[in-house]
Amino acid sequence: MKTSNRLPPALPPAPSPSSKNQRPTILRRLLSHHELATLLLLLHAPIDASAKPEIPLLQEAGLVEAADGEAGQARIRLTSEGNAVLRGLGALPATPSGSKPGNENPG
Known part of the structure; x- marks a missing residue:
């Protein structure tokens, strides 16, 4: 019997996130x-930009953003995507339809 070294046919490409029946994926990797x-800390109030070493990775993932604080200091707060992650974990109540998700403590 002769075995074949051929690979199986390639899988079709994954559907694009822009298709109407699919929700876009927020995270491309698991969070530590x-x-x-850090996201839970930010749920209660913005923190100094230098307070946690995880801030740059969370900014890259689009979960936090810089905001102007008192005396011109950079403060970090949750983005709507960061709120969505916490909502998915059950740390935030689900938003009623028609209301816009956002950081509960803006300043």
Whole structure:
């Protein structure tokens, strides 16, 4: 019996996130427990930009953003995507339809 070294046919490409029947994926990787803890801290109030080493990774993922604080200091707060992650984990109540998600403590 002769075995074939041929590979199986390639899988079709994944549907694009812009298709109407699919929700876009927020995260492209799993968050560490330190990153989750930082998001939970930000749930209550913005923090200094230098307060946590996880901030740059969370900014790259689009979960937090810089905001102007008192005396011109950079402060970090949750984005709507960051709020969505916490909502998915059950840390935030689901938003009623028609209301816009956002950080509960803007300043």
